[in-house]
Amino acid sequence: MTTLKAQLHNDLTTAIKARDELRSGTLRMTLAAITKEEVSGKTARELSDDEVRKVIAREAKKRREAAEAFEKGGRAEQAAREVAEGELLAEYLPAPLGDDDLDALVADAVAEAKANGAEGPRAMGAVMKLVTPKVAGRAEGGRVSAAVKRALAEG
Structure with missing residues (x-):
């Protein structure tokens, strides 16, 4: 069974090979956030899938907030990119509750x-x-x- 972090790495490799700049950039930032979380604290550790999901959710929330800020600032192009990154991250999260x-x-x-x-x-x-x-x-x-x-x- 593949861990969620391993899945992110595999998808990053695929995105790089496909020259998918949006996906590879988003996954790189997310993996960096996961690594940062793993090494924060007294000892480095491997995050569980649930902890990785929390990091992804936090990153997705940052994208939504940034998109709103760009939208208010009249920067539609940057807002659209943040929205696209947020949607990409949502693929790795459980379906939201109705x-x-x-x-x-x-x-x-x-x-x-x-x-x-x-x-x-x-x-x-x-x-x-x-x-x-x-x-x-x-x-x-x-x-x-x-x-x-x-x-x-x-x-």
Whole structure:
């Protein structure tokens, strides 16, 4: 079984051979971010596939934010490249959760938190603790917390 990092390396080699500048550049930056993560801290280590996904998600988020900034600055060409890089990175991430799926996971977490004695707006932390691992990499934190706030306000 190939690790996600090995898959990125293989895809980089293919992109270089195909002279796909966008893909090779994006994968190089992503692999550099993964390597940086591996050597940060006291000892160098190999990242698990989940940790690699987190790095890819972080890189994809940076691309979305940069695209918005370029768009606001009237630099459509750079914005388009950032969007393309973000879409390329999304191929390596699990499919994002739809609103209904996210709401269902949040509702389960709210029910579990209530069963453990946490209710109302003060339950936010407890619910987030329960729901975050279930949505890891499939929904942005802001979207998750908004869904949790809605669910707590209704309940």
